[in-house]
Amino acid sequence: MIPEATVARLPVYLRALTALADNGIRTCSSEDLATAAGVNSAKLRKDLSYLGSYGTRGVGYDVDYLRYQIAREIGVTQDWPVVIVGIGNLGHALANYSGFRSRGFRVVALLDADPALVGRTVADIAVRPFDDLDEIVREHDVAIGVIATPAHAAQDVADRMVGIGITSILNFAPAVVAVPEGVDVRKVDLSIELQILAYHEQRKANGGAEAAAAAADGVDAAGGGAA
Amino acid sequence: MIPEATVARLPVYLRALTALADNGIRTCSSEDLATAAGVNSAKLRKDLSYLGSYGTRGVGYDVDYLRYQIAREIGVTQDWPVVIVGIGNLGHALANYSGFRSRGFRVVALLDADPALVGRTVADIAVRPFDDLDEIVREHDVAIGVIATPAHAAQDVADRMVGIGITSILNFAPAVVAVPEGVDVRKVDLSIELQILAYHEQRKANGGAEAAAAAADGVDAAGGGAA
Numbered sequence: 386m387i388p389e390a391t392v393a394r395l396p397v398y399l400r401a402l403t404a405l406a407d408n409g410i411r412t413c414s415s416e417d418l419a420t421a422a423g424v425n426s427a428k429l430r431k432d433l434s435y436l437g438s439y440g441t442r443g444v445g446y447d448v449d450y451l452r453y454q455i456a457r458e459i460g461v462t463q464d465w466p467v468v469i470v471g472i473g474n475l476g477h478a479l480a481n482y483s484g485f486r487s488r489g490f491r492v493v494a495l496l497d498a499d500p501a502l503v504g505r506t507v508a509d510i511a512v513r514p515f516d517d518l519d520e521i522v523r524e525h526d527v528a529i530g531v532i533a534t535p536a537h538a539a540q541d542v543a544d545r546m547v548g549i550g551i552t553s554i555l556n557f558a559p560a561v562v563a564v565p566e567g568v569d570v571r572k573v574d575l576s577i578e579l580q581i582l583a584y585h586e587q588r589k590a591n592g593g594a595e596a597a598a599a600a601a602d603g604v605d606a607a608g609g610g611a612a
Numbered sequence: 613m614i615p616e617a618t619v620a621r622l623p624v625y626l627r628a629l630t631a632l633a634d635n636g637i638r639t640c641s642s643e644d645l646a647t648a649a650g651v652n653s654a655k656l657r658k659d660l661s662y663l664g665s666y667g668t669r670g671v672g673y674d675v676d677y678l679r680y681q682i683a684r685e686i687g688v689t690q691d692w693p694v695v696i697v698g699i700g701n702l703g704h705a706l707a708n709y710s711g712f713r714s715r716g717f718r719v720v721a722l723l724d725a726d727p728a729l730v731g732r733t734v735a736d737i738a739v740r741p742f743d744d745l746d747e748i749v750r751e752h753d754v755a756i757g758v759i760a761t762p763a764h765a766a767q768d769v770a771d772r773m774v775g776i777g778i779t780s781i782l783n784f785a786p787a788v789v790a791v792p793e794g795v796d797v798r799k800v801d802l803s804i805e806l807q808i809l810a811y812h813e814q815r816k817a818n819g820g821a822e823a824a825a826a827a828a829d830g831v832d833a834a835g836g837g838a839a
Contacts, residue, residue: 389650390651392808392811392812393808395807395811396801396803396804396807396808397804399807400801400804404788423616424617458811459807459808459810459811459814460810460811460813460814461807461810463814465806465810465813467806473705474701474702474704474705474708475701475702475705475709477701477705478700478701478702478704478705479802481701482786482802482803483786484786484801484802484803485802485803485806488803488806488807489810490803490806490810528813528817529806529809529810529813531806552813552816553809553810553812553813554809555805555806555809559709559710559711561631567816569809569812569813571805571808571809572627573802573805574623574627574711575706575709575711575712575800576623576709576711576712576715576717577623577624577627578782578798578800579692579694579712579715579717579756579758579782580622580623580626580686580688580715581619581620581623581686581798582756582780582781582782582796582798583686583687583688583692583716583717583756583780584619584622584685584686584687585619585780585796586687586692586755586756586779586780586796587686587687587690589779589794590755
């Protein structure tokens with residue numbers, strides 16, 4: 386069992402390795418990869434050790450092989466059929482998102498409850514009525530459902546997904562959905578990265594004053610104060 | 613200086629606390645909050661200690677006060693003017709995304725290079741030509757720019773943003789952008805959460821065999837096994 390925090394970082398390593406490979410880089414040190422992924426190299430080495438990946442002393446990691454190891458561990462070397470429910474702007478954007486396809490996720494159906502949207506073609510896929518969900522999930526053996534509906538519809542959609550046997554839900558709707566045990570839900574909050582930027586932006590704006598205050602506070606200010 | 617990994621978790625705690633508050637919960641234990649945020653409680657307590665927040669023994673944390681402390685630390689108690697460049701489906705979805713507004717981010721302008729989009733109203737904001745970027749950034753003192761363009765346009769947009777003094781960029785385009793030192797870029801990969809789900813889905817599919825292997829591995833399997 387790989388720790389959950391490590392699981393959450395594996396896709397980040399995969400993204401960094403893909404960028405390295407795209408730039409023609411064949412081997413990399415743990416420091417290079419750690420920098421590209423935005424973690425410290427001790428944590429990176431620890432994380433990769435769960436995969437039995439230790440690199441070669443003096444050479445580092447083979448980029449392609451490590452990509453394969455991580456992709457296999459995550460499970461994205463296999464093909465994951467995905468359905469997206471809710472084809473507003475966000476669902477539309479997700480249907481067109483190349484990052485899903487390139488990582489082994491195949492959008493097999495787009496569904497919407499709005500008859501005005503049904504039959505329209507988005508990303509070469511015809512939008513189908515939400516009521517077709519059961520049939521589609523059975524036909525394509527779908528295990529992962531994406532909710533991109535307005536908040537008020539999210540729980541109903543989740544219930545229907547769970548009822549038909551979907552066990553993993555990615556929820557983009559601004560609502561918390563309740564599911565039974567054994568079903569995984571991950572909620573995407575598009576503002577989280579923006580909040581991390583705001584944190585740093587605030588630090589830049591406060592500049593010297595902040596550093597002085599941090600030094601006076603003592604706790605954990607040493608790093609910033611000394612830098 | 614708060615460690616970067618802690619900074620990345622603060623918005624997650626804020627989201628969890630907001631959900632608790634929405635459910636009328638006034639105080640919570642570190643265990644409750646840790647579960648809601650998906651981290652272990654020792655890590656949560658360590659993270660909050662950087663904010664000088666230790667809770668009250670036997671009572672836990674005051675939900676509203678902790679929300680305020682975290683929001684202040686992140687800097688989202690102040691108002692952050694944001695511009696979004698690229699008003700395709702994703703830009704459109706981001707402009708309408710309520711999670712930005714509720715967290716102190718105010719979209720002051722939407723820009724697109726496509727004359728066919730200019731003048732259209734999205735989320736009550738008229739789309740303006742990309743060439744108005746400089747004027748808008750100066751007028752609203754914008755520090756954060758969001759790129760939602762196609763990949764090929766991302767670097768040009770980033771260059772223009774940096775040139776006019778934007779120091780934080782949130783990049784949704786499927787491209788890596790290079791920026792000078794002192795500018796923060798965060799790249800959003802919408803497939804990362806999906807990859808984390810795939811990891812668990814694969815584990816579920818492998819079922820008992822995997823659990824047995826994890827138990828044999830020992831390390832970090834104890835938590836899962838005992839639960």
